[in-house]
Amino acid sequence: MTKKMKIRIAEIIILLIALLVVPLFVKNNYYLLVFNRILINAIVVLGLNFITGLTGQMNLGMAGIFALGAYASALITRYANISPWVGLLLAIAVGWVIGQCLGYPSLRVKGVYLSLTTIGFAEVIRLMFSNLTDITGGTQGMRNIEPYSLFGFKFDTQGKMYYLFFVITAFGFFIAWRIVYSKWGRVFKSLRDNAEAVEMSGVDIADVKIKAFTICAIYGAVAGALYAHFMGYINPSTFTIDMSTNFVIMLLIGGLGSVIGNIFGAIIVTILPEMLRFLDDYYLITFSIIVLLGAIFFPNGWVDAVVRLGKKTINIISDKRAENGKAVSR
Amino acid sequence: MSSILKASNVTKKFKGLVAVDDLDFDMKDNTIHSLIGPNGAGKTTTVNLITGVHDLTSGSVEFDGKIISGLPTYKIARSGIGRTFQNIKIFSSMTVLENIMVGGHEQAKLGLVRGVFDFKASKAEEKKLREKAEEILNKIGMYELKDKLMKNLPYGRQKISEIGRAMMNDPILILLDEPAAGLNPSERAELIQVITKTHREGFSYFLIEHNMDVVMNISDYITVLNFGRKIAEGTPKEVQNNEEVIKAYLGNKYVTKKKVSGEV
Amino acid sequence: MNAAVLVQLLVSGLAMGFIYALVGIEYTLVWNSTGLLNFSHDKLIMLGAYLFGGTFVLGMGFSNPLAIVLAFVIMGLIGVLIANGIFNPLRTMQSMIFAVMGTMILGRIIKEACRLIWGPAPFAISGWLSGNIRIGKISISNANIIICLVSLLVVIGLQLFLNFTKTGKAMRCVAQNKKAAALMGINVTQNICITTAVSAIICSIIGILIIPLFNVSTTMSNSIGLKGFSAGVIGGFGYLPGAIIGGIIIGIVENLAVMVLPAVYKDVVSFVLLILFLLVKPTGLLGKRA
Numbered sequence: 001m002t003k004k005m006k007i008r009i010a011e012i013i014i015l016l017i018a019l020l021v022v023p024l025f026v027k028n029n030y031y032l033l034v035f036n037r038i039l040i041n042a043i044v045v046l047g048l049n050f051i052t053g054l055t056g057q058m059n060l061g062m063a064g065i066f067a068l069g070a071y072a073s074a075l076i077t078r079y080a081n082i083s084p085w086v087g088l089l090l091a092i093a094v095g096w097v098i099g100q101c102l103g104y105p106s107l108r109v110k111g112v113y114l115s116l117t118t119i120g121f122a123e124v125i126r127l128m129f130s131n132l133t134d135i136t137g138g139t140q141g142m143r144n145i146e147p148y149s150l151f152g153f154k155f156d157t158q159g160k161m162y163y164l165f166f167v168i169t170a171f172g173f174f175i176a177w178r179i180v181y182s183k184w185g186r187v188f189k190s191l192r193d194n195a196e197a198v199e200m201s202g203v204d205i206a207d208v209k210i211k212a213f214t215i216c217a218i219y220g221a222v223a224g225a226l227y228a229h230f231m232g233y234i235n236p237s238t239f240t241i242d243m244s245t246n247f248v249i250m251l252l253i254g255g256l257g258s259v260i261g262n263i264f265g266a267i268i269v270t271i272l273p274e275m276l277r278f279l280d281d282y283y284l285i286t287f288s289i290i291v292l293l294g295a296i297f298f299p300n301g302w303v304d305a306v307v308r309l310g311k312k313t314i315n316i317i318s319d320k321r322a323e324n325g326k327a328v329s330r
Numbered sequence: 331m332s333s334i335l336k337a338s339n340v341t342k343k344f345k346g347l348v349a350v351d352d353l354d355f356d357m358k359d360n361t362i363h364s365l366i367g368p369n370g371a372g373k374t375t376t377v378n379l380i381t382g383v384h385d386l387t388s389g390s391v392e393f394d395g396k397i398i399s400g401l402p403t404y405k406i407a408r409s410g411i412g413r414t415f416q417n418i419k420i421f422s423s424m425t426v427l428e429n430i431m432v433g434g435h436e437q438a439k440l441g442l443v444r445g446v447f448d449f450k451a452s453k454a455e456e457k458k459l460r461e462k463a464e465e466i467l468n469k470i471g472m473y474e475l476k477d478k479l480m481k482n483l484p485y486g487r488q489k490i491s492e493i494g495r496a497m498m499n500d501p502i503l504i505l506l507d508e509p510a511a512g513l514n515p516s517e518r519a520e521l522i523q524v525i526t527k528t529h530r531e532g533f534s535y536f537l538i539e540h541n542m543d544v545v546m547n548i549s550d551y552i553t554v555l556n557f558g559r560k561i562a563e564g565t566p567k568e569v570q571n572n573e574e575v576i577k578a579y580l581g582n583k584y585v586t587k588k589k590v591s592g593e594v
Numbered sequence: 595m596n597a598a599v600l601v602q603l604l605v606s607g608l609a610m611g612f613i614y615a616l617v618g619i620e621y622t623l624v625w626n627s628t629g630l631l632n633f634s635h636d637k638l639i640m641l642g643a644y645l646f647g648g649t650f651v652l653g654m655g656f657s658n659p660l661a662i663v664l665a666f667v668i669m670g671l672i673g674v675l676i677a678n679g680i681f682n683p684l685r686t687m688q689s690m691i692f693a694v695m696g697t698m699i700l701g702r703i704i705k706e707a708c709r710l711i712w713g714p715a716p717f718a719i720s721g722w723l724s725g726n727i728r729i730g731k732i733s734i735s736n737a738n739i740i741i742c743l744v745s746l747l748v749v750i751g752l753q754l755f756l757n758f759t760k761t762g763k764a765m766r767c768v769a770q771n772k773k774a775a776a777l778m779g780i781n782v783t784q785n786i787c788i789t790t791a792v793s794a795i796i797c798s799i800i801g802i803l804i805i806p807l808f809n810v811s812t813t814m815s816n817s818i819g820l821k822g823f824s825a826g827v828i829g830g831f832g833y834l835p836g837a838i839i840g841g842i843i844i845g846i847v848e849n850l851a852v853m854v855l856p857a858v859y860k861d862v863v864s865f866v867l868l869i870l871f872l873l874v875k876p877t878g879l880l881g882k883r884a
Binding site: 052056058060104105108109111112113115116117119120121123124127128130131241242245248249252256281282284285288289291292295296299 | 856
């Protein structure tokens, strides 16, 4: 293990501990709710990174995947009257199926065509859930979805849920990290640059693309299931193209392909609108303008931009020092 | 010598246009076999037919005793054929080492789920892959550049790196589609050196090239195409003195001058 | 189901089809000239309706024709602004993800701006394109007839513009090959401005036409925007006649689908068609091979 990696791992451990003690100091339920939403969003972005970040294919249907996970878990919990954990397993299965199904079009259509396909998919899902009134309650939504519980311990407050989601997100982060920085992550990335060359290396690119889509869909569906039991209420009008767009914005702000960036993207995009609330009516437009300017001026993501700026200042400072040193020696 | 790559009656039509017409050739193991011909003769199409990028209209391609025509590209690649591209196809946002390592993706057999949870196995596999890639980089003289981003490399280096990537799969045969195009003389010399050196170590090369210096210097055998048809084949010497070949390259009026220089 | 209802469904389907066709034309123009899929186009449609209805008719009390002309002028200017400020930087970016997201976020900004300027409550313009014509048992709304007529006029006008004016011909050149067009002395950037302005004006035409169908609100054009994309794909992406045919097909099919499917599934039809076409025939009905 190199020294650099050791530092990285130490950083991550410190971050983990810091995040674990958060609810001990934050007693405000509203903040904890925002934290929980960050954790759920982070799971989605970690998944989206595989498809839009690494293989470079535009997936604008994340809200549809998210909705399928949420409804699958909520419906089975309600109608089969079983634990939400089974719902979570079902969400994983649903994610796997969506991944296999959505992966197929990604073999045939590329670029904007794929973004249109995924938008169409998400819209069909949303309209289906709003129209199956007998089962889903239609546009009224589903209420009183049971929270998670473990051996009789109910995760029914924001603080308790924070720990649960934290563990799940950390696990999701671990898996994503392991995949992205392995030969699989490498082959996903190479697919973005040049698919023909990958195929000529003996790689079944159809299989790899479907794998990437399946990972992405499982993350999305799991996050959806968590969301349903976290909110206790779901409504099809939440799962719009606006939601899909938000997930992609998180990915962009964090930087395409970077796992740590994914987390920062989720944090920034979830918190920034909350911080801009003082602008009242103007907060959404301000937020959008900030994001648009960011997309135009920092195409590698904000995290990267900050890191670069940091490096530049360090360089300038050390250059100055070097100059001063020379001056002294002279 | 046994045959390694054999094309029998290979024909490819694109909407009525016959790109390759009833082509036969038989490439021997452990040779450098070149396919030459004027622009539009169907050379790149032939490579695309061998690698399964295009489907054959009729005929068959045999590699190492097995029919490969009709197989998908990745299966042909797995059977032991590597390839470089006329217009380079590199992973420009990745480092040189990573580029080469992608070539060995199929060599590493660890599955996705085991790769995540089995730290030891995945680490060992990654190490093996990296060492192999570094060894190949040494072979093609690019070890020092391994951590550079591919897009920052000069064109010649990028082209040679494609040969390295192809080698990761332990191929027996590597198809080179115009490797010297766009290279300056010193890069070209380096390319020839890489090809001849690795050829001595056991790689067979099927070469498509316009630059006759390169072709005549390193080829063991040459097949000449014109308008999709084979018009001649033989050793470099035989081909240089073939009337049909001279006619195809220079036009009818040069045929009477029997003596022809190396510049075909 | 009797014949009169069928005819009414057909006519309203045709009218909606023409709307989708116009949407198809409007974004295909931008797609061809910039290579960007303008995801903010539905918000431009909405903006056109707000400018016409909210500001010029209800706010300033202008007559309808004057309001229309003013809406066109403002929308044209906004088009130039968007082309210069946003499309030009976005189209040179290496990753198409930024281009898509850029136009997406632009749409949000426009939507928020509308909500702030004109308020969140939807409103109607009384008397605008209202009334019905009765022919025997069949009753057809004036709005539908006017939508069909105006759309036809726009289509014909655009064809004349593209084929017989110097600017229009230059626009077609840029659509086919930007580099060659630039070498031939066509100012590509300026051309993109004009194209975007024309596209924005068509957006305002759509917005003004659909006021009687959807009222003026921040969500009035959401589904139209997406269905317009379906129209383009079904007819043949990037090909103007394709967008028109695709639009009319979607309009009629989704209206007639009500006869076999529950009415609530009307909106699903176009998306299912979109996905089917993308998977089975991505080039669309009239498209040439890419």
